[in-house]
Amino acid sequence: MTMTTIEGGTPSGEPPTVAPRARNRILPSPVSGQEFVLLGVIALMWIVLAFTTPAFMTAGSIQPLLVATAPIALIGIGMTIIIITGGIDVSVGGAIMVCAVTTAKTLVDQSLSLPVAVLLALFVGAVLGTINGLLIAYGRVHAIIITFGTANLFQFLGLQIFGSSTVNGIPQTFAFFGRGVSGRSFGIPHAFLITIVIGAFVWWYLRHTPGGRHFYAIGGDPHAARLAGVRVQRRILLAYLITGLLVGLASCFVIAQGTSTLDQTVGSGKELAVIAAVVIGGTSIMGGRGSVLGTLLGALLVQTVTSGVTQLGWSSQLSDLFVGIFIIVAVGADLLRQRARRSA
């Protein structure tokens, strides 16, 4: 979308007849309007929750919230890149299942050290991501169809590896990522810290490197990107590969958060939760626009809603209703702002 190069720059008060002058700054501002709104909403919710439920603003409540945010936010980082290129991946739920069960089973059978176990999960995730990427980039089929197909295949694969209904007796190898004391430094959960570090890196990569800008170019117009010298197919493959790697790491977090038992529902429905976090964060589903910062805030918002609903003593099922409403409000606000910008 070429609009992004000049948007943020023109004050809305300027008369529309004046053509926007070329400026030195070709990047949109580091924090978009959507992200300010999200920050405000999250802050408001935290304040309200702090006053209504005394237990909310305690470490014992915030720490699990941050731990639970981590896997969704982490996969959301990769999903953001995919959606920026104009694609989508609805198979991440199945991919989590395959990565988690493979890693968990190997941990039970032969006690691996932490780095080896993480590498194994990353490897499995990378393979699954590559399958998606190859089919989408070189099969030239719409991403949603391919990933609906691979979602079924990954679920099949995961269930086959499960064999029985659960994996029992998983050792505490991943305690470093977990909810316990060994999962925290200075009171902040490691899983959340790692997510923030990776998020910051990808945020910088997407904004400030040519390779990162190529993803936006592909999402804006793949043909134009190709003519401009972007190797579109390789870039798309890379987007799915990155997501696969992040799914692998997120699976480690998922195992760490659970008990010593892993059951067959692991990962189910996560694909929609991730997509919800990404779109609440202001990434356009049409491609070409979006940021990792928004996704991180979106994931935090969704998890705050879930946690808040439980702490207020409402039915936990009600949190989905609020997630739905937040998607409508967040995306609706974005649509209105775009419309205002276009008519201004």
Place this chain on the structure above:
Amino acid sequence: MSTAPVTGSGPGVRPPAEPGQESVASRVVRALLTQRIVLLAVLIVIVVALFFIMDANDYLTAPYDSDYMAASLINAVPLAMLGLAELLVILSGRGGIDLSVGAIVSLAGMVFGFAYGQWGWPLWLAILLTAAFGGLCGALNGFLIAYIGFPALIATLATFYAFKSLAIVINSQRPISTKPIQELFSISRSVELPLIGQQLPNVPLGIFTFLVPTVIVVWILLARTSYGRRLYATGTNDIAAKWAGLPVRDTRFKAYVYAGVISGFVAVVTVGQFASARPEAGVSGSGMALPAITIAVLGGVAITGGIGRVAGVVLATLLIVWLNAGILLAFVGNAGSQYQLFALGTVLIFAALLNGITNRRYGGSR
């Protein structure tokens, strides 16, 4: 595909295949690749023949015969109906898709449970209320997408969450299975056809009461009404349709309303099938929406809109239902349901890749 204006087919031009000069083999390949209905019909024959052969050689745990095939059609009722709902929505174009159909089935099913099971409404009135309620849910989708301009994926993702949550909260997670609901199970029993029924296997009643009417109505809507032409036009190119004076927003809006109404009917079928209005009926596991979208895509509906036919969706349903029924017999225990996932995924990717090849070689499929 750049089609240069052909004035007398020169020797260098790759011919757009004139039928008379083709060999029989290439014509068959062409028909298989470009006409999804031909491909699906051939696949159905292959699948059924394969399972008959396996049955004859005693590889299956139970006989795979015409009675079994007819009985398995009960699974086709919700699948084909939701596939048709997705057909309408995807046809409307601009990324049209409806992730919320499963959640509408859950919520409308609970409404049906209240009306018929608890308030004691007559059956026909309860069914009408359920369909109308489904239409209302669809209207919310349609309003957000057609009039406000939400991308369909996002709007229906949001309503999926909202409806799913409401369906569970509305009766505090409890299913409704009072006496009238339990007796409703009779709509999924098998019946003998009149006149020629002696020679044919018994067919589940839901086929005649719900599926066949829906198929006929949707077919008439798409192929024989001006609304159908408007829908195809809108889906193919909504800007052109707008300049041609068509009510683009209204057309798109109605597609989502119709999909909601169909989901309402599916809710009644599902309640009857389980003899209970279950709050998570349409969203448990991978839900009802994903298989329905899969069926539609397999049936040749282009995800970009404007292309797709009722017959394709129906044949795709038959293929998947009979394939699944056979797989259940081919494996012992739980493994069968897992291999069904494998089969669905493989068939979908295969069909999608085939679409890609077709688009490049023949300039599109029908």
